[in-house]
Amino acid sequence: MKIYNTLTRKKEEFKPIEEGKVRMYVCGPTVYNYIHIGNARPMIIFDTFRRYLEYKGYEVTYVSNFTDVDDKIIKAAIEENTTAEEISTRFIKECKKDMADLNIKPATTNPLATNEIAGMIEMIETLIEKGYAYAAEDGTVYYRTRKFDGYGKLSHKNIDDLEAGHRDIKVTGELKEDPLDFVLWKPKKEGEPYWESPWCKGRPGWHIECSVMAKKYLGDTIDIHAGGEDLVFPHHENEIAQSEAANGVPFANYWMHNGFLNINNQKMSKSLGNFFTVREIGEKYDLQVLRFFMLNAHYRTPLNFSKELMDVAKNSLERIITAAENLKHLSGVTEKEDMTGEENELFEQTELFVKKFEAAMDDDANTADAVASVFEFVKFANSNASAESSKAYLEAMYQRLFTLCDVLGIIVERKQEILDADIEKLIEERQMARKEKNFARADEIRDTLLEMGIVLEDTREGVKWKRA
Numbered sequence: 139m140k141i142y143n144t145l146t147r148k149k150e151e152f153k154p155i156e157e158g159k160v161r162m163y164v165c166g167p168t169v170y171n172y173i174h175i176g177n178a179r180p181m182i183i184f185d186t187f188r189r190y191l192e193y194k195g196y197e198v199t200y201v202s203n204f205t206d207v208d209d210k211i212i213k214a215a216i217e218e219n220t221t222a223e224e225i226s227t228r229f230i231k232e233c234k235k236d237m238a239d240l241n242i243k244p245a246t247t248n249p250l251a252t253n254e255i256a257g258m259i260e261m262i263e264t265l266i267e268k269g270y271a272y273a274a275e276d277g278t279v280y281y282r283t284r285k286f287d288g289y290g291k292l293s294h295k296n297i298d299d300l301e302a303g304h305r306d307i308k309v310t311g312e313l314k315e316d317p318l319d320f321v322l323w324k325p326k327k328e329g330e331p332y333w334e335s336p337w338c339k340g341r342p343g344w345h346i347e348c349s350v351m352a353k354k355y356l357g358d359t360i361d362i363h364a365g366g367e368d369l370v371f372p373h374h375e376n377e378i379a380q381s382e383a384a385n386g387v388p389f390a391n392y393w394m395h396n397g398f399l400n401i402n403n404q405k406m407s408k409s410l411g412n413f414f415t416v417r418e419i420g421e422k423y424d425l426q427v428l429r430f431f432m433l434n435a436h437y438r439t440p441l442n443f444s445k446e447l448m449d450v451a452k453n454s455l456e457r458i459i460t461a462a463e464n465l466k467h468l469s470g471v472t473e474k475e476d477m478t479g480e481e482n483e484l485f486e487q488t489e490l491f492v493k494k495f496e497a498a499m500d501d502d503a504n505t506a507d508a509v510a511s512v513f514e515f516v517k518f519a520n521s522n523a524s525a526e527s528s529k530a531y532l533e534a535m536y537q538r539l540f541t542l543c544d545v546l547g548i549i550v551e552r553k554q555e556i557l558d559a560d561i562e563k564l565i566e567e568r569q570m571a572r573k574e575k576n577f578a579r580a581d582e583i584r585d586t587l588l589e590m591g592i593v594l595e596d597t598r599e600g601v602k603w604k605r606a
């Protein structure tokens with residue numbers, strides 16, 4: 139399996155530190171509002187990648203944080219006249235709901251920055267001891283960027299170019315030794331949440347959070363660190379500087395970054411009025427459609443979002459679900475049990491689609507090609523399955539489609555919700571059919587209800603039903 143590594147700018151063969159195990163860290167959202175569809179892209183992409191690793195037999199420890207202390211959270215709290223904690227608690231809950239609707243598997247651990255302050259203070263102390271950080275007069279602790287030799291290796295930036303860029307915008311009144319130095323700890327301002335520290339009452343900078351949470355939950359060197367392309371610089375560059383200086387070993391072996399999401403070929407922004415939360419999209423579409431839409435592009439390419447493209451995704455997804463539904467339906471009605479020799483051959487032919495699927499995913503998680511091989515399977519299944527097929531064959535075909543879609547996080551079982559009144563109506567219709575000795579229709583209604591999870595029980599008092 140090959141992964142494009144931002145660090146080396148090459149596709150590299152993936153080799154985990156420990157055989158059969160993968161330690162993966164994905165930067166999570168800052169929780170001050172509902173997540174937007176740009177936030178959803180890395181969540182969907184790296185969840186799919188994790189699912190594929192698990193499909194390949196790896197045991198994956200997947201850590202994704204919530205940044206629950208930040209300027210934006212404090213600002214939202216002031217606007218609502220509440221606490222930062224209330225804001226972050228609320229939006230973590232909402233974020234988890236959106237993630238569940240996007241069928242994103244829960245992480246092994248979702249650490250919260252505010253629970254890890256002690257570890258952050260400890261790492262900052264180590265950095266100070268090693269000469270990589272210093273406390274300024276006002277209690278702010280800065281990272282001494284030039285001291286770290288590898289600075290710029292992830293973003294492929296030259297430190298002197300960075301310095302030149304900074305020289306034009308000299309900030310006065312700052313207590314930094316060098317304009318490139320960044321904040322590890324900052325003093326509190328009036329009304330802000332704060333923690334005690336050896337330097338001042340204050341709170342951590344954003345970058346130190348991820349270095350500490352990755353270390354605590356995954357170790358000093360991890361296999362994969364992932365996130366959006368916008369995090370490469372400075373966030374991930376700074377994480378490397380902190381972690382490698384403090385721990386003395388490489389931080390992450392592979393760095394994966396997803397491309398930007400645009401709306402109608404424009405950058406998504408509130409000021410342009412083209413800003414969508416996942417919740418808003420969920421009001422118009424099943425969120426599976428959003429997931430499927432995102433998988434139709436390679437994760438490193440920019441992705442353009444539009445209503446037209448979402449509708450195309452919706453129709454394509456419908457074709458997969460219909461094919462799965464059809465296989466399930468046929469296996470319920472066929473009278474033949476065992477697979478014939480001919481069916482066995484047909485089934486073996488579908489190995490080809492599985493191989494194509496795996497080859498696509500092995501090639502730097504090319505989900506677009508993986509989806510294409512699912513469609514090849516669907517086409518084959520549609521023309522090679524009928525009520526004449528055996529139950530064993532139809533079930534094997536269904537299972538294979540189910541498994542491939544499950545790697546993509548696509549649920550092929552249609553969600554059917556039926557109201558009590560509709561159930562009663564169907565039961566009434568079934569009673570009529572039985573009276574008229576139309577037993578075929580009566581059985582059909584029973585089966586339809588059963589498919590929707592409604593179990594009928596004929597009793598002396600009449601028909602009773604319950605949700606299975």
Ligand SMILES: [Zn+2]
Pocket residue numbers: 165166348373
């Ligand atoms: Zn991070």
